[in-house]
Amino acid sequence: MGGRDTDIVLLDENGIRCDGRKVNETRKVTIKAGVLKNANGSAYIEFGDNKILVGVYGPRDVHPKHMSDTDTGILRCRYHMAPFSVGERKNPAPSRREVEISKVIKEALEPAVMLKEFPRTAVDVFMEVLQADGGTRCAALTGASVALADAGIPMRDLVAGCAAGKAADAVILDVNNEEDQAGQADLPIGYMPNLKKITLLQLDGVLTPEEYKQCIEIGIDGCNQVYEIQKKALQDKFFASGEKQ
Amino acid sequence: MSNERKRHVIPGEVITSGPYRAEQNTIQVGDKIVSTIVGLSDVHDGSVRVIPLTGGYIPKDDDLVIGKIASHSSLSWTADINSCYVGMLPASDVFGRDYSSSSDDMNSKLTKGDLIAARIVNADMTRDPLITISGRELGKIDSGELVKISPNKVPRLIGKRGSMIQLIESSTNSQVTIGQNGLLVVSSEDSNGLLKAIQAIELIEEQAHVANLTDQVNEMLESKSE
Amino acid sequence: MSDGLIIDQLKKNQILDLLKEGKRVDGRQFDEPRKLTIDIGVIPKAEGSARARLGDTEVVAGVKVQPERPFPDTGDKGMLICTAEILPIAHPSAETGPPQPPVVELARVTDRGIRESGMLDMKQLVLEKDKSVIGVFCDNAVTDHDGNLFDACSYASTAAINACKIPKYEMQDDAPVKIEGEFTEPPITTLPVSVTMAKIDNFIIVDPTIEEWAIMDARITITTNSDGNVVALQKGGSDGFTQEELIKCSEMSIKVGSKIREIIKQSK
Numbered sequence: 001m002g003g004r005d006t007d008i009v010l011l012d013e014n015g016i017r018c019d020g021r022k023v024n025e026t027r028k029v030t031i032k033a034g035v036l037k038n039a040n041g042s043a044y045i046e047f048g049d050n051k052i053l054v055g056v057y058g059p060r061d062v063h064p065k066h067m068s069d070t071d072t073g074i075l076r077c078r079y080h081m082a083p084f085s086v087g088e089r090k091n092p093a094p095s096r097r098e099v100e101i102s103k104v105i106k107e108a109l110e111p112a113v114m115l116k117e118f119p120r121t122a123v124d125v126f127m128e129v130l131q132a133d134g135g136t137r138c139a140a141l142t143g144a145s146v147a148l149a150d151a152g153i154p155m156r157d158l159v160a161g162c163a164a165g166k167a168a169d170a171v172i173l174d175v176n177n178e179e180d181q182a183g184q185a186d187l188p189i190g191y192m193p194n195l196k197k198i199t200l201l202q203l204d205g206v207l208t209p210e211e212y213k214q215c216i217e218i219g220i221d222g223c224n225q226v227y228e229i230q231k232k233a234l235q236d237k238f239f240a241s242g243e244k245q
Numbered sequence: 246m247s248n249e250r251k252r253h254v255i256p257g258e259v260i261t262s263g264p265y266r267a268e269q270n271t272i273q274v275g276d277k278i279v280s281t282i283v284g285l286s287d288v289h290d291g292s293v294r295v296i297p298l299t300g301g302y303i304p305k306d307d308d309l310v311i312g313k314i315a316s317h318s319s320l321s322w323t324a325d326i327n328s329c330y331v332g333m334l335p336a337s338d339v340f341g342r343d344y345s346s347s348s349d350d351m352n353s354k355l356t357k358g359d360l361i362a363a364r365i366v367n368a369d370m371t372r373d374p375l376i377t378i379s380g381r382e383l384g385k386i387d388s389g390e391l392v393k394i395s396p397n398k399v400p401r402l403i404g405k406r407g408s409m410i411q412l413i414e415s416s417t418n419s420q421v422t423i424g425q426n427g428l429l430v431v432s433s434e435d436s437n438g439l440l441k442a443i444q445a446i447e448l449i450e451e452q453a454h455v456a457n458l459t460d461q462v463n464e465m466l467e468s469k470s471e
Numbered sequence: 472m473s474d475g476l477i478i479d480q481l482k483k484n485q486i487l488d489l490l491k492e493g494k495r496v497d498g499r500q501f502d503e504p505r506k507l508t509i510d511i512g513v514i515p516k517a518e519g520s521a522r523a524r525l526g527d528t529e530v531v532a533g534v535k536v537q538p539e540r541p542f543p544d545t546g547d548k549g550m551l552i553c554t555a556e557i558l559p560i561a562h563p564s565a566e567t568g569p570p571q572p573p574v575v576e577l578a579r580v581t582d583r584g585i586r587e588s589g590m591l592d593m594k595q596l597v598l599e600k601d602k603s604v605i606g607v608f609c610d611n612a613v614t615d616h617d618g619n620l621f622d623a624c625s626y627a628s629t630a631a632i633n634a635c636k637i638p639k640y641e642m643q644d645d646a647p648v649k650i651e652g653e654f655t656e657p658p659i660t661t662l663p664v665s666v667t668m669a670k671i672d673n674f675i676i677v678d679p680t681i682e683e684w685a686i687m688d689a690r691i692t693i694t695t696n697s698d699g700n701v702v703a704l705q706k707g708g709s710d711g712f713t714q715e716e717l718i719k720c721s722e723m724s725i726k727v728g729s730k731i732r733e734i735i736k737q738s739k
Contacts, residue, residue: 036529036560036561036614036615037527037615037617038560038561038562038563038615038616038617039560040301041299042560049515049516051514053560053614054560055558055559055560055561057559057563058329059301059329060329060563061329061331070371078559078567080558082531082533082610082612083533083535083554083608083610084514084517084520084533084534084535084608084610085514085517085533087516088535088537089535089537089608089610092554092556092610112256112257114272114281118329118370119370119371120330120370120371121329121330124559126558126559126560126567128558128560128612128614130513130514130531130533130612131514131515131516131517133516149255149256149282149283149299150283150299151299151300151301152282152283152297152298152299152300152301152397153282153300154256154270154281154282155256155257155281155282156256156257156272156274156279156281157256157257157279158255158256158257192257193257194257194258194259194274194279195257195274231255234255234283235253235255238253238283238298238299239253313479356480358478358479358480358483359479359480360479360480360481386481388481389481390481390485391479391481391482430481
């Protein structure tokens with residue numbers, strides 16, 4: 001995490017950030033549901049310059065059998081970055097960072113997914129980062145929720161992701177790549193908007209107790225904005241105009 | 246006063262609040278009834294359910310399904326029934342109660358890749374569902390074309406009292422065996438009729454949510470095939 | 472991996488019956504590939520990228536260009552490495568974990584097709600002989616699998632490399648430094664294009680779908696360059712080809728390949 005010396009002005013005297021945003025503004029987010037032919041559910045999300053493709057298979061049989069649970073379905077998540085997704089080419093083999101993020105996202109989705117409905121099966125969520133620009137885990141989580149809904153997996157709520165942070169001594173919403181590298185804190189959040197519960201929370205950096213509160217508040221606001229985009233993606237696919245019942 | 250209008254809902258969305266029973270694809274959260282899937286909410290007679298617009302097949306007792314034999318042991322075959330649960334067909338269903346079979350015998354009746362029309366006998370989710378092929382109109386399928394649609398479109402394909410599927414069968418001279426699991430077998434003596442029937446089925450899958458679907462299907466079936 | 476696809480007997484019979492009548496399930500001719508669309512620049516931050524859709528098969532290729540130490544015995548040449556992986560989103564039977572033999576084969580065949588054709592003049596990708604050269608990495612990610620990944624990866628790679636930009640570097644104190652905002656065109660000499668044919672009974676069909684792939688007896692992938700020369704070959708499957716069949720296949724691959732080459736040229 002940051003604090004690196006940089007020529008980039010993270011926040012100028014008018015309160016404008018290096019990419020032209022204000023402190024409480026998220027980047028542009030677009031989501032399309034149902035983009036893959038084979039996957040049971042899928043979503044493609046662009047969150048700023050992040051481009052992530054998510055596919056869901058399931059509920060499906062578990063192999064090897066000993067990994068299945070007689071009382072409940074299991075959720076398996078894989079967050080993976082394509083070699084061409086980052087500035088310096090990344091080795092295709094999973095890194096420890098990807099392994100950790102996969103686990104954190106799984107635990108962000110588990111409170112929402114109703115796995116007890118499908119004993120002895122697995123729901124597999126595969127998130128592929130095709131282009132990365134800071135905040136990929138929140139974007140991947142956001143896309144994963146839409147893909148799960150697209151697949152018809154019952155959920156108590158969607159989970160929306162957005163990061164709050166601190167750069168140039170100011171609390172900001174939706175940290176981009178430069179702010180992540182050179183800023184002071186990055187706080188990714190995953191949030192269930194109807195149940196009002198936070199299911200993903202991490203921190204990289206240092207925050208005072210007051211800044212911590214502000215980050216959570218501004219982060220939840222960001223998640224609520226992202227939720228509207230998730231809703232729209234599902235509405236666009238399933239409730240296309242021109243029909244009524 | 247209950248809101249009888251069907252509404253589009255997504256997971257987590259509140260359908261209504263108050264003294265209602267939470268039925269299929271809904272849960273109770275406090276005093277609110279919430280949808281768990283993408284679908285159409287339906288409130289009546291004091292209960293709330295959501296009709297799914299997506300999702301796989303979950304076996305239910307007595308459902309007629311089309312299955313594909315995947316493998317066998319000495320006592321049973323397993324069949325892919327387009328579900329996360331695999332269908333179990335006991336050897337005794339085919340050979341009779343006291344039969345103890347060898348691998349050759351099993352293969353002589355049903356081998357990997359064979360298609361069957363079967364009925365779900367016991368859909369208890371703690372084990373794989375049992376299926377049977379002994380019964381009228383059940384058994385191995387020798388001819389016809391396998392078509393796959395989303396299981397939740399099956400009711401639309403059947404139509405009110407079978408009206409939609411009968412319309413397709415009669416105007417294309419074909420027979421359609423419909424599995425509740427979204428697998429169908431279409432057969433016809435007339436290859437053009439077969440093609441038309443499949444096109445009609447694909448149209449229904451795409452446009453299932455549209456109100457004038459029956460008109461669209463009629464139009465499609467009446468047009469000259471090129 | 473498609474070895475895991477259990478094709479039902481009805482479908483198998485249907486495919487064979489149609490072949491005997493000179494037809495295919497999707498109405499194509501035997502020597503007709505599926506519709507190919509190529510979009511370049513889909514990953515703007517990479518130095519090059521392309522998405523190839525061959526029927527319902529989809530591959531995204533990303534090109535990364537960065538300075539590397541040269542291989543010890545070729546200090547006067549840049550580096551070109553192509554890889555391929557089948558993402559688990561692409562098909563229900565696609566696995567995570569270390570690549571299985573069919574995926575390793577896919578990656579190596581894709582790499583050979585591009586490299587052996589001499590598509591990039593590697594001698595022009597040297598910054599300082601024996602010390603620093605330009606490395607070009609083309610990584611293919613299969614996002615949707617409906618058969619014939621060999622060709623889809625070949626087209627995505629050729630299109631992505633053809634449309635990539637090589638950053639300018641300056642040697643400062645023996646280390647390469649990137650000059651921001653300045654690029655050169657890649658030194659392209661030819662456009663390699665692979666054509667894969669499957670043999671089912673005695674019928675040979677171009678660009679098999681995943682179902683045709685599941686019942687085929689043998690297959691051959693032939694890569695040709697812009698001059699119509701054969702630059703790479705890979706035979707697979709558990710049956711064999713006769714001499715006549717192989718000659719017929721090479722003729723088809725040149726004919727079909729040149730049409731595909733036009734599509735790739737148009738995409739830039």
